[in-house]
Amino acid sequence: MQDDIAFLLGLKGSSSVSRFERFAREPDFRSALAFEHILGAPVQKLFAPLFADVGRGVSERARERLDALQALRSDARHAVRLTHLGRLAEPSPTLFDV
Numbered sequence: 405m406q407d408d409i410a411f412l413l414g415l416k417g418s419s420s421v422s423r424f425e426r427f428a429r430e431p432d433f434r435s436a437l438a439f440e441h442i443l444g445a446p447v448q449k450l451f452a453p454l455f456a457d458v459g460r461g462v463s464e465r466a467r468e469r470l471d472a473l474q475a476l477r478s479d480a481r482h483a484v485r486l487t488h489l490g491r492l493a494e495p496s497p498t499l500f501d502v
């Protein structure tokens with residue numbers, strides 16, 4: 405199966421597929437989308453640990469951005485922007501939160 409996936413991804417051998425499976429290597433964007441097509445599962449499910457790590461980074465940067473934009477909170481023109489950043493700043497729920 406790994407040989408087939410490697411071929412479909414355009415890789416020379418199955419060792420890269422194995423590294424992706426063990427999360428020892430992160431796929432590039434095209435490879436991640438190809439995995440979704442090949443395996444029929446969403447990228448966020450296939451690479452859940454990486455997806456969660458990226459989400460934590462986005463949340464942290466959104467909190468930093470909100471802190472930097474405190475002065476705009478009273479300006480209605482920025483309400484949509486600040487609301488969106490606020491949603492991003494909230495930690496994503498995990499299976500442990502359910």
